[in-house]
Amino acid sequence: SSDNITTLLAGDRLLPVIILPDADQAEPLAAAIAAGGLHSIEVTLRTPSALDSIKRLAASSDLVVGAGTVLTPEQAERAVEAGARFVVCPGFSAAVVRRCQELSVPVFPGVATPTEIQMALEAGLTTVKFFPAEQLGGAPMVKALSAPFPGVRFVPTGGVTTANLAAYLALPAVLAVGGTWMVAADLLAAGDYAEITRRTAAAVAATRE
Ligand code: 3PG
Numbered sequence: 560s561s562d563n564i565t566t567l568l569a570g571d572r573l574l575p576v577i578i579l580p581d582a583d584q585a586e587p588l589a590a591a592i593a594a595g596g597l598h599s600i601e602v603t604l605r606t607p608s609a610l611d612s613i614k615r616l617a618a619s620s621d622l623v624v625g626a627g628t629v630l631t632p633e634q635a636e637r638a639v640e641a642g643a644r645f646v647v648c649p650g651f652s653a654a655v656v657r658r659c660q661e662l663s664v665p666v667f668p669g670v671a672t673p674t675e676i677q678m679a680l681e682a683g684l685t686t687v688k689f690f691p692a693e694q695l696g697g698a699p700m701v702k703a704l705s706a707p708f709p710g711v712r713f714v715p716t717g718g719v720t721t722a723n724l725a726a727y728l729a730l731p732a733v734l735a736v737g738g739t740w741m742v743a744a745d746l747l748a749a750g751d752y753a754e755i756t757r758r759t760a761a762a763v764a765a766t767r768e
Contacts, residue, residue: 564645564665565686565712565734567598567623572728572766574714574737575759576601576627576647577747584747585612589620591752592741595759601647601737603627604634610641617642629666632658639664647737649690651675656682667714671695676708686712686734693718698726705732721758721765728766 568574575592579585579602592600600622602613609626616624625645626638635646635658646659651668659666660683669690670676679687689701692715696703701713715727716737727733741758 564599564623564625568714568735571597571599571763572735573597573724573762574599574601574716574735575741576603576716576737576739577742578603578605578739578744579608579612579747580606582608582611582615584750585615586619587750587752588742588747588755589616589622589624591755592759593621594756595741596763597622597759599623599625599645601625601627601645602643604629604638610637613638613641613643617644629655631655635659635664635666636662647688649688651678653678653682656684669716673704673707676704676711680708680711685710686714688737689713689715691717692727692736693723697723698730701727701733702730705730708732721762724762724765725768 602609605628613624623644626643627647629635629646629648632654635655639662646666649669656666667686667688669688712734713732714735714737719736719738720740724736727736741762742755746754
């Protein structure tokens with residue numbers, strides 16, 4: 560349910576976003592992230608292997624797996640069929656949100672403006688992705704945007720790193736931050752799971768400072 564992933568994110572305060580070219584890497588990667596101390600993962604539908612990766616993780620991983628970069632209702636459906644337990648979008652699509660609600664799967668649409676936040680509220684949602692966070696003005700922008708929307712929780716993503724995550728997490732309106740920095744493409748290409756665990760653990764430590 561919606562409570563599961565929201566509760567997990569409230570505890571972890573960190574959502575690793577992955578762009579995975581090779582589904583054979585899904586399990587060792589998830590194990591590396593779990594070893595770093597996290598409990599969920601967003602697999603973006605940006606690679607042909609993404610649905611296969613979601614399927615494998617849903618079947619075998621301890622992590623709660625979600626689908627990211629979901630642009631159409633059909634993609635949402637396929638991701639949920641593959642085992643995704645939450646859906647993340649770069650922007651707000653009423654059609655994607657509706658399909659996720661029909662499927663009873665939590666959906667976090669991306670917002671960048673007050674208008675998009677109002678669209679999310681009208682669709683019955685209270686948790687949104689704020690994307691791309693750093694480029695849109697970072698934590699001060701989230702703070703300003705949150706003022707008129709006291710019930711809304713944000714997951715800022717885009718340009719977030721261990722160095723800047725604390726400014727976001729200090730805001731009561733921020734549920735968690737997301738990003739790809741813990742699972743950088745060069746680390747994946749090298750199969751450097753130890754470094755992925757190290758970076759994940761460093762990020763987790765930063766959320767607690
Ligand atoms: C996303 O899809 O959420 C972004 O690509 C993540 O942004 P980042 O790569 O700057 O972390």
